[in-house]
Amino acid sequence: MTVTLESPVRIGKPALGALGALALALGTLQAVVEPSLPLLQHDLGIGPAEGSLIFITLLITGAVVAPIAGKLGDRYGGRRVLVVLMTVVSAGGLISSVAPNLPVLLLGQVLQGAMVGALPLSFILVRKHLPPGQTQVAVGVVSGLFTGGSLVGMLIAGPIAEGLSRHWMFAIPTIAIIAATLVVARSMPDDPPAESGPRIDWLGVILLSCTLIALVLGFMAVTGGGLSPLATGAVTVVVAALATGWVAVERRVSSPMVDLRMLASPAMWSSCVVTLLMSLGFGMTVYLVPQLFSVSAEDYGFGADSSDIGLFLLPATIAGIAAGTVAGMASRRFGARAVITAGTIVTAGTLIVLSSLHDATWQLIVARALIGFAVSVSATALLASTATAVAAKDTGIATSLLVVTRVVGVALGAQAGGVILEAGTDPASDLPTEATFTTGFIIAGVIAALSLLVVRVMKKGTQP
Structure with missing residues (x-):
C-alpha cells in the first residue's frame, strides 16, 4: 500500500x-x-x-x-x-x-x-x-x-x-x-510514511555500515604507517569485498536500501563525485592551515598557539555560516549548476594561489575564509539540487549519501594532509619543510579543480 x-x-x-x-x-x-x-x-x-x-x-x-x-x-x-x-x-x-x-x-x-x-x-x-x-x-x-x-x-x-x-x-x-x-x-505537521510493504533491507544496511567503517579505519591505519604491504593489500581487499557484497545485495532485493538506479543517475553520481573531490581538498586545507600557523616564527611560520589559531579561523567559520543562506538564494536565482561551478573555481583558484602566497597571517586568514565559503556554498547547492532532483520518496537516502560522502571526504583529506607533512618532515628540525606545505596546497587545489570535469557532465537541468 x-x-x-x-x-x-x-x-x-x-x-x-x-x-x-x-x-x-x-x-x-x-x-x-x-x-x-x-x-x-x-x-x-x-x-x-x-x-x-x-x-x-x-x-x-x-x-x-x-x-x-x-x-x-x-x-x-x-x-x-x-x-x-x-x-x-x-x-x-x-x-x-x-x-x-x-x-x-x-x-x-x-x-x-x-x-x-x-x-x-x-x-x-x-x-x-x-x-x-x-x-x-x-x-x-x-x-x-x-x-x-x-x-x-x-x-x-x-x-x-x-x-x-x-x-x-x-x-x-x-x-x-x-x-x-x-x-x-x-x-511540525505529520508526514505520513511514503510507502509500506516490503521490509527494510537490513542486510544492505549492515553491509553499507561495515563498508564505511572499514573504509575510514582502513585508510587511517594505512596512512598512519606501520602496515606491511601485505596488510595494506588485505585492508583493500576487505573494503572492496564489503562494497561488492553490498552492491550485489542491493541489486537482488525487492526494496533495496539504496536504489542503484537512482545512484547511477547523472544527477546523483555526479553530485557524489563532486562532493567527494571538494571535501578531499577541503579536508587537506583544514589540516594544513592550522599546522602552518603553529610553525615557529623563527622558521617560516607564525608561532600561533591554540587560542590564536581559533581566532584566525573565526572568519572562516562565519563565512561557512553565511554560505548556507547565500547558496540557497543563489541556487534559486541562478541554478545549482552555476553556483557549484563558481564555488569550485574559487576553491581551486584560492588553493593554487595559497601555495605561493602564505607569507603573512592575513593571507592565510582570507584564503581559509574564501575556501570555507566556497566549499560550503557548493555543498549546500549540491544538497538542495539533489533534494529536489530525486523522487520525493528518496530524498532522505539521497541527501544522506551526500552528507556521508562529505564527512568521509573531509576526514580522508585531513589524513592525507598529515601524510604529506609527515613525508616532508626534515629530520634535523623535526618540522615539515615550507615546500611541503606548498606541495600540499597544490595537490588540494588540483583535487578540487578535478570537480570541474564532473560538473561539466551535470545536466543543465540540475538547476530546478
Whole structure:
C-alpha cells in the first residue's frame, strides 16, 4: 500500500525556526570537544592518542547512521524518525555530561554521532512541506545554522568548561536539543510514511555500515604507517569485498536500501563525485592551515598557539555560516549548476594561489575564509539540487549519501594532509619543510579543480 501526500501541509515559521534552532544546537554539541580536548585529556587522565578516539567514534557513528536515518525517514516519515533520533542524541549528550572516564564518554559520543542523521531528515521535512524554491532556501538555512553551531560550540566550550565544568559544556547544548525537539514535535505537521510493504533491507544496511567503517579505519591505519604491504593489500581487499557484497545485495532485493538506479543517475553520481573531490581538498586545507600557523616564527611560520589559531579561523567559520543562506538564494536565482561551478573555481583558484602566497597571517586568514565559503556554498547547492532532483520518496537516502560522502571526504583529506607533512618532515628540525606545505596546497587545489570535469557532465537541468 502506498500513501501519497497530494496536498502537503505548509510549515510555518515556528516549525522552520525550530528546525533551525535544532540544527544550531546540534552543531554546538558536535563542536565543544575540539577546543576542550586538552582539558578532557587532563581530567580523564588520557593521552593524545586516546583523545583522538573521541573524534573517530563520532565520525564513524555519523557515517553509519546518516544513510540509515535517511532511509527510515523516507519510509516512516521524517518527523517521527527525527524525534527518535534526537532522543538518542540527547541520551548521548547527557551520558557525555556525566562521564567519569573515557569508556563512558566514548559511549556518549557513539550516541551523539547519530546527530549527523538530522540533516537528511530535516531535508525530508522541508521537501514535503515547502515548494521547490523555498526548499532550496530552507536547506541552505538549516545547513548554515548547523555550521553556525560549530562556531558557537568553539566559542562557549572553553568558558563553560573553565567557569563551570566540562560536564556543563555537554549538558547545556543537550538541554537546547531537547527543547528544540519538543517544539519540532509539536509544530511540525505529520508526514505520513511514503510507502509500506516490503521490509527494510537490513542486510544492505549492515553491509553499507561495515563498508564505511572499514573504509575510514582502513585508510587511517594505512596512512598512519606501520602496515606491511601485505596488510595494506588485505585492508583493500576487505573494503572492496564489503562494497561488492553490498552492491550485489542491493541489486537482488525487492526494496533495496539504496536504489542503484537512482545512484547511477547523472544527477546523483555526479553530485557524489563532486562532493567527494571538494571535501578531499577541503579536508587537506583544514589540516594544513592550522599546522602552518603553529610553525615557529623563527622558521617560516607564525608561532600561533591554540587560542590564536581559533581566532584566525573565526572568519572562516562565519563565512561557512553565511554560505548556507547565500547558496540557497543563489541556487534559486541562478541554478545549482552555476553556483557549484563558481564555488569550485574559487576553491581551486584560492588553493593554487595559497601555495605561493602564505607569507603573512592575513593571507592565510582570507584564503581559509574564501575556501570555507566556497566549499560550503557548493555543498549546500549540491544538497538542495539533489533534494529536489530525486523522487520525493528518496530524498532522505539521497541527501544522506551526500552528507556521508562529505564527512568521509573531509576526514580522508585531513589524513592525507598529515601524510604529506609527515613525508616532508626534515629530520634535523623535526618540522615539515615550507615546500611541503606548498606541495600540499597544490595537490588540494588540483583535487578540487578535478570537480570541474564532473560538473561539466551535470545536466543543465540540475538547476530546478
